[in-house]
Amino acid sequence: MSTTEGHFGGCATALRCKECGHRTELVAAYVCEYCFGPLEVEYDRERLAATVSRERIARGPLNLWRYRDLLPCSPDDPSLGLSAGLTPLVRAPRLAQALGLKHVWVKNETANPTHSFKDRVVSVALEAAQRLGFSTVACASTGNLANAVAAHASALGLESYVFVPSNLEEQKIVATAVFDTTLLAVTGTYDDVNRLCGELAADRPWAFVNVNVRPYYSEGSKTLAYEVAEQLGWQCPDRCIVPIASGSLYTKIHAGYRDVVELGLADGQVPVLNGAQAEGCSPVAAAWSEDRQFVSPVVPDTIAKSLAIGNPADGVFALDTARQTGGSITSVTDDEIVDGIRLLAETTGIFTETAGGVTTAVLRKLADRGEIGVDERVVLYITGDGLKTLDAVAPYVGAIQIDAEVAAFEAATGTRVTDRIPAIA
Amino acid sequence: MPVTVKIPSPLRTLTGGAATVDCAPGTVGDLIDQLDDSYPGFRDRVCQDGELRRFVNVFVAGEDVRFSDGIATVTTDGQEVTILPAVAGG
Numbered sequence: 001m002s003t004t005e006g007h008f009g010g011c012a013t014a015l016r017c018k019e020c021g022h023r024t025e026l027v028a029a030y031v032c033e034y035c036f037g038p039l040e041v042e043y044d045r046e047r048l049a050a051t052v053s054r055e056r057i058a059r060g061p062l063n064l065w066r067y068r069d070l071l072p073c074s075p076d077d078p079s080l081g082l083s084a085g086l087t088p089l090v091r092a093p094r095l096a097q098a099l100g101l102k103h104v105w106v107k108n109e110t111a112n113p114t115h116s117f118k119d120r121v122v123s124v125a126l127e128a129a130q131r132l133g134f135s136t137v138a139c140a141s142t143g144n145l146a147n148a149v150a151a152h153a154s155a156l157g158l159e160s161y162v163f164v165p166s167n168l169e170e171q172k173i174v175a176t177a178v179f180d181t182t183l184l185a186v187t188g189t190y191d192d193v194n195r196l197c198g199e200l201a202a203d204r205p206w207a208f209v210n211v212n213v214r215p216y217y218s219e220g221s222k223t224l225a226y227e228v229a230e231q232l233g234w235q236c237p238d239r240c241i242v243p244i245a246s247g248s249l250y251t252k253i254h255a256g257y258r259d260v261v262e263l264g265l266a267d268g269q270v271p272v273l274n275g276a277q278a279e280g281c282s283p284v285a286a287a288w289s290e291d292r293q294f295v296s297p298v299v300p301d302t303i304a305k306s307l308a309i310g311n312p313a314d315g316v317f318a319l320d321t322a323r324q325t326g327g328s329i330t331s332v333t334d335d336e337i338v339d340g341i342r343l344l345a346e347t348t349g350i351f352t353e354t355a356g357g358v359t360t361a362v363l364r365k366l367a368d369r370g371e372i373g374v375d376e377r378v379v380l381y382i383t384g385d386g387l388k389t390l391d392a393v394a395p396y397v398g399a400i401q402i403d404a405e406v407a408a409f410e411a412a413t414g415t416r417v418t419d420r421i422p423a424i425a
Numbered sequence: 426m427p428v429t430v431k432i433p434s435p436l437r438t439l440t441g442g443a444a445t446v447d448c449a450p451g452t453v454g455d456l457i458d459q460l461d462d463s464y465p466g467f468r469d470r471v472c473q474d475g476e477l478r479r480f481v482n483v484f485v486a487g488e489d490v491r492f493s494d495g496i497a498t499v500t501t502d503g504q505e506v507t508i509l510p511a512v513a514g515g
Contacts, residue, residue, distance in 0.1 A: 030513065037480050311482070395433070
């Protein structure tokens with residue numbers, strides 16, 4: 001590998017095992033050599049505190065690199081390729097009203113370059129991959145990550161290999177293949193794809209973004225907390241609803257809010273974090289409801305394919321996040337997911353993929369149970385675009401077919417001409 | 426025919442760099458015993474308190490042993506057993 005190993009130049013100093021605390025240099029590694037526990041990026045907290053400020057962030061670029069001091073990357077602006085992040089935080093008064101709440105915001109991640117939050121993690125992963133000397137990148141994906149890796153690799157001129165389960169939505173296949181990547185549709189579930197990539201990563205000089213450079217990749221999700229806090233005027237919200245697949249996003253949003261509170265960037269405290277899973281793949285929600293300390297793998301069967309990870313890598317840490325923030329982890333059925341997609345669309349004008357249907361349905365469930373205070377400021381994370389999972393809602397919505405005649409229109413809609421001409425004063 | 430065990434890179438320092446090791450068929454626990462005999466310290470790296478460590482996955486013919494009998498899962502002639510760190514993906 002290249003001579004740049006370990007020299008990121010910023011506040012990131014080492015990789016540290018979350019299980020046993022063993023440290024290693026900033027290299028392409030994802031498991032502790034001793035106990036196989038997951039590695040995560042460690043920072044020089046004193047240097048971080050002396051470096052970051054609201055003003056410094058405000059002077060940064062209009063994308064996630066404004067938070068680069070808090071990421072494993074160069075202190076210089078690495079903005080190249082696609083510009084991820086700084087997505088809208090949308091006030092959702094009609095959704096709030098429908099749920100009997102007052103203050104709901106939607107973090108609209110559909111506005112990213114490839115229409116999901118994965119653009120954030122891939123930006124950070126590919127920056128790290130290049131610093132570690134890789135010229136080929138790869139991933140195991142349920143679809144959104146596939147889109148992002150293929151697109152960002154093309155933008156940066158890197159070779160890419162993308163592995164997905166063969167039953168993936170057509171939209172995600174096409175929107176990945178168009179970037180001239182090598183796209184492999186693997187027979188089996190995401191967990192089979194993941195196992196294959198784990199084996200391949202051991203013997204190839206490639207950066208698998210969610211395998212051997214996963215510690216860097218997952219750091220990108222922290223920006224989803226930084227950004228919300230900044231967009232609320234450097235205030236923490238009271239509660240967030242976050243989807244759980246591997247549990248990485250959920251735990252890193254937790255880490256992000258801890259950062260902004262500990263570093264004095266944001267006022268308030270770390271929000272209550274509610275995790276959201278689809279019932280057809282809810283190993284973490286099941287462990288939570290049974291008060292278990294371990295997560296038993298399941299075989300996924302849900303329309304929320306982007307969350308269909310039966311053996312979630314960060315499942316046990318997701319349980320910690322729920323406990324530490326006073327949150328919970330809840331699952332919803334496929335029918336509730338479809339209703340969630342429609343509720344969000346009808347009240348906010350935002351069309352989400354199934355994962356956002358999961359978070360919206362969990363928000364509704366918690367609100368219906370009276371678990372959310374009416375005055376709480378709630379942020380709903382919508383992580384991907386509905387155009388990627390059209391099949392999920394196509395059976396339930398559609399056009400009214402009519403002939404090109406006024407009478408046909410009136411018969412179909414029940415409107416009359418007198419109803420429709422406003423009085424002219 | 427032996428059972429072929431695929432060794433993940435963090436454990437290859439123990440196996441002298443070998444990526445695969447042939448073992449006599451038996452339970453997953455038996456295979457780990459054989460590996461520990463050949464490569465002292467192997468068991469400690471993958472097991473704790475007689476069970477697989479929580480971040481270690483073992484697949485017999487592609488199936489996660491946590492779906493079958495865990496460390497008591499039986500392997501047969503010619504099967505492939507893969508040991509992989511759990512913390513990937515997502």
